[in-house]
Amino acid sequence: MTDQTTIWAYLVHLSYNMWCDRKAQEWGDYGVYSPRLRFDEELWNSLLEEMPRAGVNLVVIDLGDGVKYRSHPEIAVQGAWSTTKLKRELKRLRDKGLEPIPKLNFSTAHDAWLGEYSRCVSTPRYYTVCRDLIKEVVELFEQPRFFHLGMDEETWEHQRHYAYAVVRQHELWWEDFRFLVEQVERHNVRAWIWSDYYWHHPEAFLQNMPRSVVQSNWYYGDGFDKQEAAVRTYIDLAQHGFDQIPTGSNWSNDVNFERTVRFCRQNIPSERLLGFLQAPWKPTLAECRQRHLDALQQVARAKQL
Numbered sequence: 001m002t003d004q005t006t007i008w009a010y011l012v013h014l015s016y017n018m019w020c021d022r023k024a025q026e027w028g029d030y031g032v033y034s035p036r037l038r039f040d041e042e043l044w045n046s047l048l049e050e051m052p053r054a055g056v057n058l059v060v061i062d063l064g065d066g067v068k069y070r071s072h073p074e075i076a077v078q079g080a081w082s083t084t085k086l087k088r089e090l091k092r093l094r095d096k097g098l099e100p101i102p103k104l105n106f107s108t109a110h111d112a113w114l115g116e117y118s119r120c121v122s123t124p125r126y127y128t129v130c131r132d133l134i135k136e137v138v139e140l141f142e143q144p145r146f147f148h149l150g151m152d153e154e155t156w157e158h159q160r161h162y163a164y165a166v167v168r169q170h171e172l173w174w175e176d177f178r179f180l181v182e183q184v185e186r187h188n189v190r191a192w193i194w195s196d197y198y199w200h201h202p203e204a205f206l207q208n209m210p211r212s213v214v215q216s217n218w219y220y221g222d223g224f225d226k227q228e229a230a231v232r233t234y235i236d237l238a239q240h241g242f243d244q245i246p247t248g249s250n251w252s253n254d255v256n257f258e259r260t261v262r263f264c265r266q267n268i269p270s271e272r273l274l275g276f277l278q279a280p281w282k283p284t285l286a287e288c289r290q291r292h293l294d295a296l297q298q299v300a301r302a303k304q305l
Contacts, residue, residue, distance in 0.1 A: 007275025010056045015064025016283040018110040024161040033112045037079035040286045054296040055303045058099040064113030071132040102137045105150025109158040134183040147184045152194035199229045218247035224263045238268040247277040261302040
């Protein structure tokens with residue numbers, strides 16, 4: 001893996017309706033559903049200038065209900081981007097040397113953005129909507145290299161404060177997952193997911209997970225103990241032939257991303273290590289500006305390792 005081909009990705013939220021579907025003190029100001037788009041365009045413009053300077057070359061955009069889709073405009077929140085505006089912004093990214101990649105998180109723990117359809121999971125209606133959205137987003141992004149499907153943290157624990165909680169388990173989780181991957185791959189795009197399902201179901205994961213799916217395991221601590229499940233997963237996935245884009249963050253501390261890069265370069269064969277993803281997990285709002293700028297500075301430092 002040379003620096004010319006290494007992915008240095010950054011996660012940006014257009015929509016932030018990925019968590020709780022009701023007001024809950026435990027989720028703070030941002031973690032609950034909002035009927036209006038929470039997105040500061042001035043900060044977005046600043047980030048588009050800063051990302052290339054930091055060495056970022058790929059931007060994962062968590063779209064959610066932040067777009068007025070032609071196929072399902074009823075999903076959009078107030079202030080959502082038109083498809084025309086989205087395409088214009090995607091061109092701006094490409095003009096700056098940034099590869100835009102779409103993300104729609106279909107985990108039931110992170111699908112408040114689906115509106116009424118988040119309460120139709122695993123039904124014919126749900127499958128139709130998912131199929132429509134994936135097809136349209138692929139077209140809007142002009143055949144992207146990857147499509148991030150999310151699929152993390154689908155547990156009761158992560159939904160304990162939700163008004164409506166649903167957890168797919170066993171064969172049903174895999175049936176729905178395979179359906180989503182098939183919708184992506186039918187357009188000759190590569191599916192990309194979070195890998196934490198492996199932490200609790202390693203045997204089922206290894207038996208059922210297609211090797212074509214790009215894996216983003218994530219760990220946000222500052223110590224990299226190989227006995228810890230989230231850390232060990234990087235090594236296990238490599239040993240079982242999965243391509244990876246490990247994910248770090250400045251969510252918990254300011255050293256994780258650089259340590260993630262160092263650890264994964266030492267423990268993942270270069271042919272399986274596609275690059276790295278920095279995920280600050282803060283909305284694109286003015287009050288979060290410094291968190292984003294710090295995250296980008298960490299990418300710049302990690303590139304020098």
